[in-house]
Structures are given as C-alpha cells and as structure tokens.
Amino acid sequence: MWAILTLLVENKPGILFKVTHLFRSRNFNIDSISVGVTDNPEYSRMTITTYGDEKQVEQIVKQLDKMIDTIEVKHLDEHKTVYRELSIFKIKLSNANDSMEVNKLANAYGGKIHDVRKESIMVELTATPDQIRAFEELAKPFGIIEVARTGVAALQRSGA
Amino acid sequence: MNKMETMTGARALMVAMEKEGVKEVFGLPGGANLPMYDEFARCNIRHILVRHEQSAAHMADGFGRVSRKPGVCFATSGPGATNILTGIATAQADSSPMIAVTGQVPVAMIGKDAFQESDIIGMANPVVKYAFQPRTPGEIPGVVRKGFYIAETGRPGPVLIDIPKDVQQKEANMIFPDEFKIRGYNPWTDPDIVHVERAIEMLLSAERPIILAGGGTIISSAFAELQSIAELLMIPVVTTFKGKGAFPENHPLSLGPIGMHGHAEANKMMTEADCVLAIGTRFSDRSVGTFEAFEKRLKIIHMDVDPAEIGKNQTTSVAVVGDVRASLRIMVKMLMQRATKRTEENTWIKHVKETKAYWKENLKLHPGEMGAAKILRKLREVLPRESIVTTEVGQHQMWASLFYDVIQPGTFFSSTGLGTMGWGFPAAIGAKVARPDVPVVDIAGDGSFSMTENSLATAVLEDIPVIVFLLNNFTLGMVAQWQRTFYNRRMIGVDQGKCPDYVKLAESYGAQGIRAQSMDELDKAIKTALKSDVATVIDIPIDPEEDVLPFVAPGTSLADMILPS
Numbered sequence: 128m129w130a131i132l133t134l135l136v137e138n139k140p141g142i143l144f145k146v147t148h149l150f151r152s153r154n155f156n157i158d159s160i161s162v163g164v165t166d167n168p169e170y171s172r173m174t175i176t177t178y179g180d181e182k183q184v185e186q187i188v189k190q191l192d193k194m195i196d197t198i199e200v201k202h203l204d205e206h207k208t209v210y211r212e213l214s215i216f217k218i219k220l221s222n223a224n225d226s227m228e229v230n231k232l233a234n235a236y237g238g239k240i241h242d243v244r245k246e247s248i249m250v251e252l253t254a255t256p257d258q259i260r261a262f263e264e265l266a267k268p269f270g271i272i273e274v275a276r277t278g279v280a281a282l283q284r285s286g287a
Numbered sequence: 288m289n290k291m292e293t294m295t296g297a298r299a300l301m302v303a304m305e306k307e308g309v310k311e312v313f314g315l316p317g318g319a320n321l322p323m324y325d326e327f328a329r330c331n332i333r334h335i336l337v338r339h340e341q342s343a344a345h346m347a348d349g350f351g352r353v354s355r356k357p358g359v360c361f362a363t364s365g366p367g368a369t370n371i372l373t374g375i376a377t378a379q380a381d382s383s384p385m386i387a388v389t390g391q392v393p394v395a396m397i398g399k400d401a402f403q404e405s406d407i408i409g410m411a412n413p414v415v416k417y418a419f420q421p422r423t424p425g426e427i428p429g430v431v432r433k434g435f436y437i438a439e440t441g442r443p444g445p446v447l448i449d450i451p452k453d454v455q456q457k458e459a460n461m462i463f464p465d466e467f468k469i470r471g472y473n474p475w476t477d478p479d480i481v482h483v484e485r486a487i488e489m490l491l492s493a494e495r496p497i498i499l500a501g502g503g504t505i506i507s508s509a510f511a512e513l514q515s516i517a518e519l520l521m522i523p524v525v526t527t528f529k530g531k532g533a534f535p536e537n538h539p540l541s542l543g544p545i546g547m548h549g550h551a552e553a554n555k556m557m558t559e560a561d562c563v564l565a566i567g568t569r570f571s572d573r574s575v576g577t578f579e580a581f582e583k584r585l586k587i588i589h590m591d592v593d594p595a596e597i598g599k600n601q602t603t604s605v606a607v608v609g610d611v612r613a614s615l616r617i618m619v620k621m622l623m624q625r626a627t628k629r630t631e632e633n634t635w636i637k638h639v640k641e642t643k644a645y646w647k648e649n650l651k652l653h654p655g656e657m658g659a660a661k662i663l664r665k666l667r668e669v670l671p672r673e674s675i676v677t678t679e680v681g682q683h684q685m686w687a688s689l690f691y692d693v694i695q696p697g698t699f700f701s702s703t704g705l706g707t708m709g710w711g712f713p714a715a716i717g718a719k720v721a722r723p724d725v726p727v728v729d730i731a732g733d734g735s736f737s738m739t740e741n742s743l744a745t746a747v748l749e750d751i752p753v754i755v756f757l758l759n760n761f762t763l764g765m766v767a768q769w770q771r772t773f774y775n776r777r778m779i780g781v782d783q784g785k786c787p788d789y790v791k792l793a794e795s796y797g798a799q800g801i802r803a804q805s806m807d808e809l810d811k812a813i814k815t816a817l818k819s820d821v822a823t824v825i826d827i828p829i830d831p832e833e834d835v836l837p838f839v840a841p842g843t844s845l846a847d848m849i850l851p852s
C-alpha cells in the first residue's frame with residue numbers, strides 16, 4: 128500500500144533527522160519526503176509518502192505520533208486529498224522535430240518549458256507522482272539527461 | 288509569580304534539580320562539565336563518584352526503577368558521554384526514568400571536531416525518550432522541568448540534557464517555571480470504559496482465560512488491582528520476565544514468568560489459554576516466542592500506556608490504552624458492581640493447579656549440593672521479603688527467574704530488554720541509595736560482574752552496602768550453554784579461567800569477600816552479609832556444565848519448550 132502521511136512538527140533543528148532516523152531504525156520505507164515551514168513559523172509541515180501493509184502504516188503513524196516533536200500525524204486518504212509533486216526534467220534534443228514533440232508532450236501534462244537549447248530542453252511538471260512517472264516513460268525515448276523531484280506535498284480537502 | 292534570579296547556567300541546573308527533589312547524582316567529572324561539578328559545593332545534592340560512566344547510568348537506572356523518580360547521572364563530553372550510552376539504551380529498553388546530563392564543548396566549537404567533542408545528541412537519539420541541548424543558559428530551568436516531566440510520565444524513559452560548557456558558565460536572568468506545555472506530548476490517555484467492558488465480557492466468556500502481567504504492571508504499581516482481578520475472576524497469572532514479581536509468586540494463582548526460560552507450568556498454561564489479559568507488555572520475542580504461533584487461537588486483550596504498542600507485535604481483540612493501573616481500577620470497580628465472583632473451582636483452574644503441582648514435583652534439577660535451584664531457594668529462604676533483588680545477564684539471571692520467588696511485588700529488577708551484562712551491580716547500588724532501609728542483592732554471574740566490578744569502589748567509599756551474590760561458573764555460562772546446545776560443544780571464547788579471585792578482589796576494594804562452597808557456608812554467608820555494614824561479595828563456585836532449563840529455543844514457540852531430560 129502506498130500511503131501519504133502529513134505531519135505537523137515543531138519547527139526546530141534536528142526534527143527532520145529524528146523523523147528519518149525513526150524510519151530507518153523501525154525498518155520502514157520512505158518513498159518521498161518534503162518539508163516546509165507553515166503559516167505559523169513555530170511549525171513545519173512534513174509530507175511523507177511510504178509503502179507498507181496496513182499494519183505497518185498504522186505502526187508508522189503511531190510511532191511518529193509518539194515522537195514528542197510531532198504535534199499531529201495523519202494518514203491521508205488519497206481520494207480526499209490534494210497532493211502534488213514538482214519535478215524538473217532535462218531532456219535531450221537529437222533532431223529538429225524533438226523540440227516540438229517535447230513541447231507537445233509537456234503541454235499534454237500541463238508542464239512548463241524552460242531553458243531551451245539546441246541540444247536540450249527543460250520541462251517543469253507539477254502533478255501526482257503517477258502522472259510524473261507516466262510523463263517520464265513518454266520522455267524516455269528522447270533521452271532524459273537529469274531529473275529532480277521534490278517529493279509530495281499534500282493537504283486534506285476541506286470537509287473531507 | 289515566579290521570581291527572576293540572575294545566575295549561571297550551571298547553578299540554574301542545580302537549583303532546578305533541587306526543585307525536582309533530586310538528592311543524589313551519580314557521575315564522573317571532566318573538562319566539559321566542571322562548571323556543573325563546581326556547583327556541588329553550593330547545593331544540597333550528594334555526588335556519588337563512579338569509576339566508569341556506564342555504571343553511573345546503571346546506578347541512576349536502578350534508582351529510578353525502585354523510586355519511580357528519575358535517577359540522575361552526570362558525564363563529561365566526548366568519551367564520558369559515549370560511556371553512558373549503554374546505560375541510556377538499557378534504561379530505554381526497560382522504560383526506566385532517567386536524566387543523563389552531559390557536558391558539551393562550547394557552542395562556538397560544536398561541529399569543529401573539537402577536543403572531546405562528540406555528537407551525543409545524534410548518537411543517543413534512537414535510545415532516549417527525548418534529548419535537549421540548551422544553547423543559552425536561560426533555557427536550562429525549563430529544560431530541566433520538561434526533562435523530568437517527560438522522563439517520568441506516560442511510558443517512562445531516559446532524557447538526555449547535553450549542555451555546552453559556555454552555556455554552563457554564562458549568566459542569565461532565570462525563571463523557574465511551574466507551568467509549561469509540550470504541545471506534542473500527551474502522556475496520559477483516559478482508558479475507554481467501553482473497551483474495559485468489552486474486555487470483561489471477553490474474559491467472562493472465555494473458557495481458559497489467563498492474565499499476562501508485564502513490566503508496565505510494576506512501573507505503574509498496579510499490584511493490588513492485578514491481584515483483585517485475578518482473585519475476583521479466578522484467573523491464573525503468568526508474567527513476562529520483566530513483569531516477574533508483579534504478582535506474588537507464592538500466590539496459588541501464580542504460575543511465574545513465561546518465555547525463553549519461563550516456568551514450565553507458565554509456558555504450558557499460556558499455550559493452552561484461549562484468552563489473555565495482557566497488561567503493560569510489549570510481547571517481546573523472548574517472552575512469547577514466534578509472534579504467529581503465540582496469537583494463534585488466542586484472543587488478546589491488551590492494556591498499555593503506549594498506544595504504539597497496540598498491534599506492534601500481536602494482533603489484539605480489545606485494546607485499552609491508558610495507565611494500566613487506572614484501567615485495572617476501572618475493571619475492578621465494574622466487576623464489583625456486577626458481583627461476578629467466579630469462586631467455584633472450574634475445570635480450567637483445576638487443570639492449572641494440577642499442572643503447577645506436577646511441575647513443582649517433577650522438574651528435574653541439578654543433583655549436586657550446589658545446584659542453581661538450591662542456591663537460589665536458599666537465598667529466598669534467608670532474605671527478608673522486602674529485600675530488593677537485581678540481576679546481571681546470563682544463566683544466573685534465568686535461574687533467578689526460575690527459582691527465586693518474588694513475594695513482595697516490585698522487588699525484582701533486571702536488564703530484560705537490552706540484556707546488559709554489568710547492569711545488576713551498579714543498579715543494586717542505585718537501588719540501595721533509593722531504599723537504604725532494605726537489603727539489596729545483585730544476583731550475579733562472574734562474566735557480568737567483571738564488567739562493572741569496579742563499582743565496588745563506589746559501594747565502599749560511598750558507604751552503600753549491597754550484596755553481590757555471585758554464581759561463579761568461571762564461564763560466560765549462557766553462551767557456553769548455546770555452544771553446547773547449538774554448536775556441538777565447540778566452546779569458544781567462554782572460559783573465564785579462575786581469574787580473578789573474587790574474594791581477594793572484594794577485599795582489595797575494602798569490601799567483604801566470602802566464599803561459600805556448601806549450603807551451610809552459603810546460609811552463614813548470606814546472614815553475615817545481611818548483618819554487615821559494608822558491601823559483600825559472596826563467591827559461590829558452581830558447576831560450569833549446568834544448563835538452564837526449560838528452554839524455548841529462539842525462533843520457536845512456547846509449545847516447543849525443551850525440558851530437562
């Protein structure tokens with residue numbers, strides 16, 4: 128099971144270390160992690176995506192909750208959550224047509240074009256991890272030079 | 288209103304600790320904690336000097352388990368701090384309240400690989416309940432207040448306070464807070480009454496119910512409540528090893544500890560039960576064997592203060608989260624209202640009693656005069672009931688579990704989670720500091736005692752007369768037993784020679800050393816030790832070939848228990 132966890136934590140040094148250490152020492156997986164300060168500078172929000180069966184995910188949530196620096200830990204229901212990841216792809220351009228084709232592909236996924244060169248082009252894509260993976264598959268034939276991804280950020284929908 | 292006072296960080300630490308009721312600190316000084324040490328000259332806290340910081344941590348641990356108030360240990364930065372790590376990890380594994388205060392290099396030197404700098408916060412993170420590193424002196428009063436609160440509430444544990452030297456030295460206007468808030472920490476949950484009721488239903492409808500009392504029962508002192516429930520419902524009681532003595536072991540319903548070296552009758556009845564009320568236990572593999580086999584055909588009611596324990600190792604049918612004493616109290620009250628006393632002898636209880644009687648008669652023991660069972664039964668016979676016993680780790684520890692009956696609940700302590708050799712002796716010293724009015728005995732093995740034997744200096748110089756009851760097989764006996772059992776008797780790295788002579792060793796420290804080679808001598812030795820006002824080592828040579836049995840081999844289930852042939 129793929130799970131999205133959202134954590135409200137104290138905005139203090141060392142918290143990210145403790146959270147990732149917990150995953151390592153308890154034998155849990157981190158698929159992605161993103162951190163940023165909230166509107167209240169005393170708190171940060173962490174979004175962690177992870178894999179595990181239902182029991183494992185329940186354990187992860189409980190162990191995170193037990194941490195003294197976590198104020199709130201939630202396992203989010205994908206269907207009641209807005210979640211996105213930012214990715215940047217540097218893609219190879221081999222012939223004159225490629226530029227147009229990559230443009231088209233980026234458009235189809237709602238991506239933005241940056242840094243157009245003769246031999247390469249950059250695409251910025253904000254989407255769900257699945258969509259990013261799908262885009263990556265389609266971009267592969269052109270030749271992917273480099274990828275950077277931020278990990279998922281997520282918030283529960285209101286009323287959910 | 289809190290009055291503001293100007294003082295150094297070091298002074299603030301001591302004042303704050305006095306406010307917490309600290310009377311003793313176990314430790315050893317060095318460059319980075321000297322400002323704190325200098326403050327002992329000006330406060331009412333006694334410093335107890337150790338010869339190795341690991342022992343300071345174990346002493347604080349022993350103190351904490353007995354008094355249920357955090358024991359405090361001090362160490363300097365770098366090697367002092369790394370030396371206490373084993374002690375901190377031991378306390379964490381057994382949920383023992385502790386405050387460890389380390390000196391650190393000055394703030395400006397952190398990260399510069401300074402002399403005796405170690406990232407103790409980073410190293411200790413997975414083995415502490417929480418760690419603080421105040422960067423300004425004004426933080427110290429709040430840190431101490433919160434540290435003690437965290438260490439002793441909910442599921443207790445060790446808290447590390449790492450103080451850079453300049454933070455100890457600098458002055459600030461100090462406010463000692465009475466009230467504080469830790470947003471992410473809510474140690475107490477009120478037990479859910481509906482769940483308690485469901486638990487009662489389940490116990491009443493079970494055919495073969497059993498109670499499994501874990502260490503949490505002792506930590507929360509739920510002795511009376513546990514006994515009431517067992518007696519009201521006529522349910523037999525087994526314990527984990529850490530829960531040993533949560534229930535009087537001379538009680539007709541007591542079966543003793545289950546587990547790898549559990550009592551035969553306890554393991555047998557545990558595997559036959561259809562419903563268990565598990566109180567304050569984490570279902571460690573050493574207690575339950577393989578997880579899958581244990582939970583098969585068994586309905587589990589789990590009471591624990593730590594919600595993360597529910598469902599971690601075992602699937603539960605009913606969970607009651609909260610202080611186990613509070614949960615049991617509710618249960619007792621509900622049972623009283625229902626007036627459901629199951630006094631009459633049912634078939635299960637009859638079967639339990641028969642099984643118990645059978646194993647009392649038929650467990651094969653070492654034939655010699657100085658067999659382990661006889662030695663530990665002798666100790667039990669002579670020791671007053673209120674005596675506190677600690678143990679080291681090894682065969683002697685498991686023999687203590689099998690043959691030393693704890694009659695007064697909460698008088699038996701051991702390193703059960705981490706299994707730290709060398710824990711028992713310093714822990715006994717800490718226990719004696721907490722309870723100078725009762726005899727304190729460390730049931731020891733020679734290998735374990737060797738690890739922290741230099742605490743004899745502390746016992747003698749600080750006038751803390753504990754008894755080391757040394758079952759001396761001149762061997763790392765437990766390892767030797769595994770080599771006999773699983774490695775075709777290839778004995779490697781277990782022979783301790785006849786080195787040292789523990790009587791002379793004790794005497795060289797100014798302690799009393801007595802060798803006991805017969806039951807008569809042993810009887811006399813224990814009585815002499817009890818009367819004496821100096822620490823005593825009773826060296827009891829035993830057969831190095833004696834095995835601890837029963838034995839549930841690792842990776843097997845309680846039903847696969849190996850019995851003496």
Ligand SMILES: Cc1ncc(C[n+]2csc(CCOP(=O)(O)OP(=O)(O)O)c2C)c(N)n1
Pocket residue numbers: 679680681682683684706707708731732733734735736758760762763764765766
């Ligand atoms: C610090 C530490 N190192 C190693 C072990 C592994 N170990 C467990 S029991 C044991 C032997 C203990 O010997 P002793 O104290 O003489 O007790 P005995 O088994 O002989 O009664 C060892 C080496 C341990 N538990 N702790």
Ligand SMILES: [Mg+2]
Pocket residue numbers: 681732733734758759760761762763764
């Ligand atoms: Mg030995």
